[in-house]
Amino acid sequence: MEDQFVWLFAIASLIGSAGVIIAFRMTLRKMEHKLDDAKRHESDALQVLQKEQTNFFIKVPLFEAPAIILLVVGMFFLFNDAGTAVVSAITIPAIIAVASIVASFVFIFISTRQTLQVIDKTHHGAIRTLAFTAIPLANSVPIISIVALILALTGLD
Numbered sequence: 001m002e003d004q005f006v007w008l009f010a011i012a013s014l015i016g017s018a019g020v021i022i023a024f025r026m027t028l029r030k031m032e033h034k035l036d037d038a039k040r041h042e043s044d045a046l047q048v049l050q051k052e053q054t055n056f057f058i059k060v061p062l063f064e065a066p067a068i069i070l071l072v073v074g075m076f077f078l079f080n081d082a083g084t085a086v087v088s089a090i091t092i093p094a095i096i097a098v099a100s101i102v103a104s105f106v107f108i109f110i111s112t113r114q115t116l117q118v119i120d121k122t123h124h125g126a127i128r129t130l131a132f133t134a135i136p137l138a139n140s141v142p143i144i145s146i147v148a149l150i151l152a153l154t155g156l157d
């Protein structure tokens with residue numbers, strides 16, 4: 001019963017990764033539509049890309065805030081008296097954290113490929129840059145969760 005806090009890290013991993021993936025996919029879809037509109041209206045596509053990237057960086061902290069709160073609560077329990085866990089207790093939360101890392105790579109890669117097939121080649125660099133920025137953002141909370149789960153094994157005595 002003492003080691004139930006490890007599930008906070010698994011939930012935080014899922015929420016953190018899923019939030020960045022959702023923000024990334026929303027940003028890519030908006031970029032596709034706005035670049036198509038910019039092409040039709042002969043607007044400046046670079047300004048469209050920059051505005052959507054800015055909106056992405058505003059959305060990410062909003063999506064990751066609940067995950068960060070769960071991490072803080074989990075760390076509180078970890079560094080408190082209940083901060084020890086056995087291997088059997090952290091196995092499934094660790095698998096969930098690793099799976100969220102793998103899933104974020106896959107979803108970001110697939111979304112990027114789909115978008116690159118639709119938009120003009122001149123904008124591929126901006127889309128790839130956004131993807132390479134989204135990967136560490138999506139994986140930061142799961143990596144912190146894995147580290148916390150390893151710390152929970154050591155007991156911090």
